[in-house]
Amino acid sequence: MTLTLRVLLLLGLCWNTISEGPPSSPKSPAGLEFQLPSTNYETKDSYTPGPIGVLFQMVHVFLHVVQPNAFPEDILRKIIQKKFDLSTDYEKPESVVLTLKVVHYEMGIIVCATLGLLFVVLMPVVGLCFGLCRCCNRCGGEMHQRQKRNGAFLRKCYAVSLLVTCVVISLGIISGFVANEHLRAQILQTRKLAGSNFRDLRTLLNETPSQISYVLGQYTTAKEKAFSDLDNIKSLLGGGIQEQLRPKAIPVLDDIKAMAAAIKETREALLNVNKTLGELKKSTARLSTSLQDVKTNLEQSLNDPGCSVQPERATCDDVRTTLNQLDDNTNLGQLPSLDKQIDNITHVLQTDLSSLVQEGYKSFNDIPESVQNQTVDVVSGIKSTLNSIGSHIENVKEQISIQNKLTGFSDQIDDVETYVHRTLPALEEYNSYRWLGGLVACSVLTLIVTFYYLGLLCGLCGYDRNATPTRRGCVSNTGGVFLMVGVGISFLFCWILMIIVVLSFVVGGNVEKLVCEPYQSKKLFQILDTPYLINEEWKYYLSGMVLNKPDINLTFEQVYSDCKDNKGVYTALKLENIYNISDCLDTQQFTQNVSSDFENMEVNIDNIVLLDAAGKKNLQDFISSGVDRIDYGAYLAETAKTPTKVNLLTFAHGLEEKANQLPQGSLKRSLASNAQTVRMIYHGQVVPLESPMKTLHQSIQDLQHQSSGLGVKVHSIISSLDAAQNFIANSLSSVIVQETKKYGNMIIGYFEYYLQWVKISIMEKVAACKPVATALDSVVSVFLCGYIIDPMNLFWFGIGKATLFLLPALIFAVKLAKYYRRMDSEDVYDDVETIPMKNMQTGNIGFHRHQTTQNL
Known part of the structure; x- marks a missing residue:
């Protein structure tokens, strides 16, 4: 245990005292992520015995029944305080009380062991007396069987009872065989278990320096990320300033750009409308002239003398009433031209508003370039500071001379491993002797129960209910002899088997109750953590041994639990009480310098002009152009009319019908000729007018929609422009300070995150002591309890049950043998x-x- 703790202290070689707790897990900055490579270990975290575990649990239940008392923590504490010497001052009252408590706790085991010893003592005596009596023809030794009315019933009862007893004995023998073989196989696995644990411990020792080097070496990753962002200050800092100004500046510039395009589009629309309107005026004038000529011709034709007589007179009057329909329907000629508005827009366009807007865009887009040009020296100084931090980290790596220390501990592990591998062959040899002894014990029981089975088999198969006792068959007699042989062997060896059972029961039961169970429940650690127990001057023994501060609450249970959870040795042993990981990594002076560089960074951006005075005047001139004051209603009303009052084709068709009503003559020919002329006017002049008039009507509608609210729009753009320009003038400096601080915090955040990650890694991940907890589990839980004690307890439980049931078995066998053996009388x-x-x-x-x- 001391070796293990010394190994776990290696990480504290360069750190000083602190009182801070472990830091919380930091949030990684974007694009920067550290991950300590994981270490793989061979030894499994848990041990499962397999199907035989059911039998082990059965033995555990039996031990709980025999020993139901709770774990004697107080008794063990007092025994440890007496240095395990119970012989001193045994007459003192406290010693007597302690002895009585021990006896009370062990009462179940003592009772069972006493019964076993009585069995050991009485069975040879009873066997000797039984044998002597039988030799004297007593105790059933006389070869004479008395006839009884219930003899057949008794024979069957004895046979069934013996069979059931033999089955129970057989189950115990099988358990003994299984436990004996399982113990042998598990001992052979010990070498593999020990080897994997030693390799895991070496892995812990070998990986620790590389882990520390990896953790400290990740500074290069953080520095490269910071250098990349410093080289990209144009987009990061300059772009950040842009993004703060964008909601104010870009929408205004976009609106002005759109207005500049709208001015050009308006001029084009005015030109198009004005041109189309002029052409339509000429076309409608020609149409009016043509219609007037047709009307004059018709009036002259109606003056023909033929119109003065009936019925031609009625037809002529009818034609005369329709002549007023041959008039022009539109007044396009009265609509004013748009030359004045076109001249005003042309004057406005003499100033290139689009170019002025592009200048505004350019001044806004030049912000990142300006920031980069002004921060060249500052960035160079920050890079120099960060390189200094890297040199400091390299010095820290050199200060941690952990490899030399690890070599000494590795040598000690080699010595322990050599001792274990030198001892294991002897253990395996002794285990072979034990296995052979267990095999002999189980074989003796097997031999006894085999004789009983053979006796039952021969007795049942050879028994003849019609044969008299003196004339029983050879097979039946042989069955009785087998039974008596089994009885004799039982008397000879059962007491020896019981000795084995008692010894293994006392040892295995106590180890299970006093070591295995409390180890699983961690009560053993709680006893060791009792203040002033192991060392009367130290409150906590482990903290006194590891930290040299016995008042710090460092317990075996806590260390074991932390190592079981694969936490780092720094956290498990609370090394923060003696070692400070922050001192070796103290870069506060450097980070303060970086912060000062960012705070003193001066970025002047005072040349952002979204739109100059000429551009604003251009917008105002556009408002005064009069486009929005055009009488669009008049234009739309006239362009919506048809060129003629009536459909000329219909008029021509009606004129022909009326002409057809007249008799042949000049009048009829004149009317027919004029009808044809009307058709020609329609196809030659009216049809070409319809499409341009519709197009002109739509163009005027578009122009009206485009110019609607023009003044409000331009005034709104100018107001937004003034607001954005004022914001840039008044708030730009604060925006620069804010973004500079944000940018500096991002650069410094990389190193704060790195240092925080280093602390967490050293505290919780570097030198994770799980192999130590696994090694302890392998020694106690796996090797001692799983490999040895559980099979040992199953062994004594099996052969003990079999040996105990030999007593009723031999009684039934003796009684039953009388019914199978051939009698003398x-x-x-x-x-x-x-x-x-x-x-x-x-x-x-x-x-x-x-x-x-x-x-x-």
Whole structure:
């Protein structure tokens, strides 16, 4: 145990006293993650005996029944305080009380052991007396069987009872064989178990320096990450400042850019509308002229004399009433042109607003470049400081001269391993002798029960219920002889077997109750952790031995539990009470320098102009252009009309029908000719007008929608521009300070995270002492309790049960042998009497003894 604790102290070689607890797990910065390589160990965490574990549990239940008392913590404490010497001052009252408590606790085992010793003493005596009596024809030694009315019933009862007893004995023998072989096999596994534990301990020793080197070496990873971010200050710091200004600046610039595009689009739309409107005015004028000519021709044709007589007069009057439909339906010529608005927009576009907006974008996008140019010297100084921290870390690695210390402990482990491997052959040899002795014991029991089985088999198979006792068959007689041989062997060896049972029971039962069970429940550790128990001057023995501070609450139970959970030795042994991992890694001076560099970093960005005065004047001129004051209603009303009042095709068709009603002549030809002219006007002038008018109507609608609320929009853009420019002017310095602090905290955070990770790794992960707890479990729980005590207890439980049941078995065997063996004499009934007569000499009823030489 001392060796183990010395191994676990190695990590504290360079650290000074602190009182802080283990730090909490830090949150890793983005892009920086440390992971200590895991260590794999060979020895399993737990031991399972397999199917035989059910038998072990059965023995545990039996021991609990025999020894139901709770673990005697107070008794053991007092015994340890007396240095395990109970012979001194035995007359003192406290010694007497302690002895009585020990006897009371061991009462169950003492009673069982006493009964076993009585068995050992009485069985040879009883066997000797039994043998002498049998030789004197007493105790059933006389070869004469008295006839009884219930003889058949008794024979069957004895046979069944003996069979059941033999089955119970057989189960005990099987348990003995299994336990004996299991113990032998497990002892052979001890070499493998010891080897894996020693390899795990060496792995712990060998991995500890590399783990420390790995942990300290990860500073390079943190430094490279910091250097990468320092080289990327343009996007990280400059981009951060940009992101703070973006919600204010970019939307305004986007709106101005969109407005610049809208101004150009408005001019194009005005030009298009104005051009289309001019063309339509000319087309409608030509259409009006053409219609007026047709109307004049029709009026002249209707003055024909043929229209003065009936029925032609009615037709002519009808045509005359429709002449007013041949008029132009639109007043496009009265709509004013858009030349003034176009001239105003053209004047506005003389200032390139898009270029001014691009200048605003450029001044905003130049922020990262400006930040980088102004922080070259600061970044260089910070890198120099970080390199100094790296040199300090390298010096820390050199200060930890742990490898030389580990070599000494490795040599001690080699010595222990050499001793174990030198002792194991002797243990295996002694185990072979023990295995042979257990095999002989089980074989003796097997021999006895075999004779009983053979006796039962021969007796049952050879028994003839019609044969008299003096004429029983050879097979039946052999069965009786087998039974008596089994009885004789039982008397000869059962007391020796009981000696083995008592000795192994006392040892195995006490080890199970006093070592194995309290070890599993950690009560053994609680006893060792009793203040002032092992050393009267130390409150806590382990803290006094490890920390040289016996008042610190460092217990065996806590150390074992922490090591079982694979925690680091620093946490398990509470090395924070004597060693400070922060002193060797104290880089506070360096980090303060880095913080000061960031605090003193000066970044001046005073050239951000989103839009100059010319651009603002350009926007205001656009408002005064008059685009939003155009009478779009008039334009839409006229462009929505059809070019003519009526459909000219319908008019032409009606005119032809009326002409057809007239008789042949000039009037009819004139009307038909004018109808054809109307059709030509429709196809040549009206149809080409319809599509442009629809297009013009849609263009005017779009222009109206585009110019709707133009003043409000531009005023809103100008207000937003002024607000954004004021924010940049008034808040830019605070934004720079805020982002610089955030950026500096990010760089310093890498090293704070690294140092925090180093502390956690040293405290909880480096030199994780699980192999120590596993080695202790292997010695106590696996080797002592699992490999030795459990099979030993099963062995004495099995052969003890078998030996104990030999007592009723031999009684049943002796009784049953009378029914199978051939007798020298027997009781014979008188044939002449139906009711037995009393023989005065023998005292029997109705029969007299008859020698086997007589004929019946």
